[in-house]
Amino acid sequence: MNGATLYNIGFVLEQALGHVTHAKNLQANISHDPDVRPHWALIPFETYGLAARIPIYKSNWTVRAGLRARRSLRQLVGKTTIDALFFHTQVPAVLAAGWLRRYPSIVSLDATPLQYDQLGPYYQHESGPAWLERLKWHLNRRCFNLARHLVTWSQWAKEGLIEGYGVPPDKITVIPPGVNVHEWQRPTPRSHHEGPVKILFVGANLERKGGFLLLEAFRALRPLGVELHLVTKDNVPPEPGVFVYHGMQPNSAPLKALYHQADIFALPTFGDCLPMVLSEAAAAGLPAVSTRIAAIPEIVRDGETGLLTPVGDVQALTEALRRLIMRPEERLHFGEQASKHVSRAYDARHNAGRLLELIKGEVDLARMQERIAA
Incomplete structure (x- = not known):
């Protein structure tokens, strides 16, 4: 390795909702690049103690994330030299204008603030x-x-x-987060099997993710002998054919086993940008039933890798699930197509490499500009 190609990059990553898993995937995948020295500033969402009683700070995530990011960056540059900064999402970057001016910076986001406002009611926003x-x-x-x-x-x-913000198109690159596909692939190919068709749902917030709607649809389908497996933090009253799992950890072997044992993945969410669980399901070779909202149609291709339904439409959800339950050949075909699609576009290790090349390019440009100025 040539010392001149060493890149010290500060990663400022918010730790809220699915961004926690994204941060873990980045940490795992960026470690494979010998030319990069990553320095991590993980920005927690929760507040405790005295901080939880400070007005505005306790209730405004942008203020809290911005102040925490600035403190983390001061500590970071006090310990090492930084060539560039990467922020995910824009929330910790909004109040860090001085740092954005000081270092070549890349800002990553899953949704703009205006788009988030449109989904706001489902996030208690x-x-x-x-x-x-x-x-x-x-x-x-x-x-x-x-x-x-x-x-x-x-x-x-x-x-x-x-x-919404007048950003030039050539200043924006689409790089999905995804999953490490090879780690989620099923050990053996899917095939016809005896026994009930298993529907899997993974979502901490049962209401926002459409879990209650799914339960209603499942009750209409229960006479077909299907099972519903729910991975969630919420409590679900016992009922026939419903299996509930609490405390599942992201990327864990027990969670992957549930994906591998399932036949259909269902996420009839009311409010989401690009749920990472859909990448996990596709990598595991599962057809998905989800909603036509935000970026979901980009990963669940209607009629190709799964089926999309209108938000909140329990009848459409029931019929989409019935279709996949009753058509095993189509179910398997959609799952195969989903696996190919996620391998092409949503492999986290490959996309981390794309991200690093982009950051390195900005560092190289800044270094060249400094040499010219000198």
Whole structure:
């Protein structure tokens, strides 16, 4: 390895919802690049003790993440030299304008703030007064302008940056998060089997992810002899054919075993951007039934890798599940196509490499500009 090609990169990663798993995948995959020295600043979402009683700080995630990011960055640069910064999401970057000016910075996001506002009711998120929303828009646009480059998880989010914030298309690269596909693939190929068809749902928040809607659909399908397996943090009253799993850890062997034993993956979510569980299901060779919302149609291709239904439509959900239950050949075909699709576009190790090449390119450009200026 040539010392001149060493890259010290600071990764400022929010630790909320599915971004925790994304951070773990990045940490695992970036370690494979010998030219990169990663320095991690993980920004926790929760507040404890005195901090949980400070007005605004305790209730505003942007303020909390921004202040925590700035403190982490001060500690980081006090210990090592930094060549570039990578922020995911934009939330910890919004109040870090000084750092964005100081270092070549890439900002990554799964949804723009305006898109998140559209999904807000399902995240217990409400828009503020008009003056505050205008301020938020200006701060986010400044963040997007100061970043050397922007990375979005989906084409949907890229279009949100272009339409909502006037970001030039050539400043944005779509790099989905995905999963380490080889780690989620089933040990043996799927085939016809005796016994009940198993439907799998994975979602911490049962209500937002459509778990209650799925239970309603399942009850109509129970006479077909199917089973419903729910991985969630919420409590579910016992009923025939329903199996509930609590405390499952991301990327764990027991969780992967549930994917491998299932026949259909169902996520009739009311509010999501690009759920990582859909990548896991596809890597495990499962056809998915989900909703036509945000970036989900980019990973669940309707009629090709699974089926999409309107949000909140229990009848459409029931019929989509019935179709896959009653058509095993189609079920297997969709699963094979899903596996191919996720291998091409959502492999986390490959996409981490794409991300690093983008960051390295910005560092190389900055170094060249410094040499010219000198």
